Amino acid sequence: MGEPEELALELTAVARTAGADVVGFGDVTEGLHPEFWPLARAVSLGCALPVRVGEGLAFPDEPTVARLVEAGRAVAACLRRRKQRFFVLPSTGEGKKGYCAALFGHFSHKVAATCAGLGWVGKHGLLVSPEFGSAVLWGTVLTDACLPVGRPVRRGRCGSCTICRDACLPGAVQGREWRRGLEFGDLVNKDGCAAQVARLQREGKTCCGRCMAACPYNFIAVHAKEHSEGA
Secondary structure: OOOOHHHHHHHHHHHHHHHEEEEEEEEOOOOOHHHHHHHHEEEEEEEOOOOOOOOOOOOOOHHHHHHHHHHHHHHHHHHHHOOOOEEEEEEOOOOOOHHHHHHHEEEEEEHHHHOOOOOOOOOOOOOOEEOEEOOOEEEEEEOHHHHHHHOOEEOOOOOOHHHHHOOOOOOEEOOOOEEEEOHHHHHEEEEHHHHHHHHHOOOOOOOHHHHHHHHHHHHHHHHHHHHHHHO
């Protein structure tokens, strides 16, 4: 086993110990913003959100955010010991300040995850993991370390399914299949989505999440977990 593979195993182990449910490595050279060069390898980290079949879900809940933060710190500490350069991008639910806030818009966690082969972007503009569905909070650590990378996913795999579109009350989800190069705004009417979220927040609710909660892969993941725990 070579040094890149050993490092990948170590990073996976420390991230999972810290609370990550999904860990992968991707080559994000294509389209990498100059601010991040030469950190062209991404360590993609995912933490599954709590899902209750038949109910909505809290997004993002504090325990899941905390697990993802710890996983990012563990990966960073490992890379630091190896004297590798890195940059930890904050997760969706994490507070963003100063330099991190300025750079946050220059990179998408979905890019890292799809480049690592961990899933695809669904018709609702969210990443779909075969293991956990849409109910995953993602984080990324960019690095210049030499790491083996997964096979990138370049197209959506939702097929004829339109359940997320049908669940969207303002009709913001367009029902378009994703492919590499399409942005969130190409799949979802951002103004319609934002207006719905703002309305719910005025009512004291944290977020909408209907499209996320409706994704069939969430239910597949929950039932698979229940089956494995009952075996």
